[in-house]
Amino acid sequence: MIVACHCEGRGWKFWGDSNLKSKFWGRSIQLDPVGVLTLEFDDGEVFQWSKVTTSIYNLILGKLYCDHYGTMRIQGNQEYSCKLKFKEQSIIDRNPHQVQGLVQNRTGNTVSTLFGKWDESLFYINSDVASKSKGDDPSSEPVLLWERSKPPKDPTRYNLTRFAINLNELTPGLKEKLPPTDSRLRPDQRHLENGEYDLANAEKLRLEQRQRQARKLQERGWQPQWFHKEKGNDTYQYIGGYWETREQSKWDSCPDIFGQINSEIVLD
Numbered sequence: 001m002i003v004a005c006h007c008e009g010r011g012w013k014f015w016g017d018s019n020l021k022s023k024f025w026g027r028s029i030q031l032d033p034v035g036v037l038t039l040e041f042d043d044g045e046v047f048q049w050s051k052v053t054t055s056i057y058n059l060i061l062g063k064l065y066c067d068h069y070g071t072m073r074i075q076g077n078q079e080y081s082c083k084l085k086f087k088e089q090s091i092i093d094r095n096p097h098q099v100q101g102l103v104q105n106r107t108g109n110t111v112s113t114l115f116g117k118w119d120e121s122l123f124y125i126n127s128d129v130a131s132k133s134k135g136d137d138p139s140s141e142p143v144l145l146w147e148r149s150k151p152p153k154d155p156t157r158y159n160l161t162r163f164a165i166n167l168n169e170l171t172p173g174l175k176e177k178l179p180p181t182d183s184r185l186r187p188d189q190r191h192l193e194n195g196e197y198d199l200a201n202a203e204k205l206r207l208e209q210r211q212r213q214a215r216k217l218q219e220r221g222w223q224p225q226w227f228h229k230e231k232g233n234d235t236y237q238y239i240g241g242y243w244e245t246r247e248q249s250k251w252d253s254c255p256d257i258f259g260q261i262n263s264e265i266v267l268d
Helices: 162-167 187-193 197-218 242-248
Strands: 003-009 012-024 029-034 037-041 046-049 053-057 065-076 081-086 098-104 110-117 121-125 143-147 227-229 236-238
Touching: 003 236, 012 236, 110 143, 187 197
Parallel strands: none
Antiparallel strands: 003 012, 012 029, 012 037, 029 053, 037 046, 046 065, 053 065, 065 081, 081 098, 098 110, 110 121, 121 143, 227 236
């Protein structure tokens, strides 16, 4: 399964596509992401990187947990690039989830040092801590770069963060603007959020049958509507048109993936 995305904000654009290569080791599974993520600013500066490996442990017995590890290289097209090392957790490790990295300029000199934990916070120091002592420069004091948001006061059933909860929120007037393929319109997910577990399970079974039908149709020939595959590589690029279609609320070309199964189509 390939996932492609395109986001636009004030002064920046973000796009990328991602696929997974998985390895099952009995009690754990290893997920190796394939694909490049790109962030471009309005001044022309571009950064590209790929995700690190994720492993999920104790699938059969014990406490389930995951770990991210490997080297992430963030390549810039102008002055700066970065290399982040996600340390793999060991059985005897008392300080897991560590991240360390360096920001280097075009000549290869280190200008900043990064350190922290991928599930807590990340700090930076505007110097190379490996070559300077802490008291040499006032700029050697750590500065907070990122910090995990605090969990809600009232924990949810699945300990979702505020950000995760907001992803599924339908604000007034938003539903009319969304395409029928938007995940916020997924009925089983909505029933589950509302605590209607029997309805959620029934809708889940119906949608699984619907997805099997859609897969048969895709095998006969299918192309993504908002992206196209670049020639010579496996990357997908946004071709435009989504925001214009949303503004006009014309979704005739989008399939109703959450609708009822078409009984006229018989699966093999």
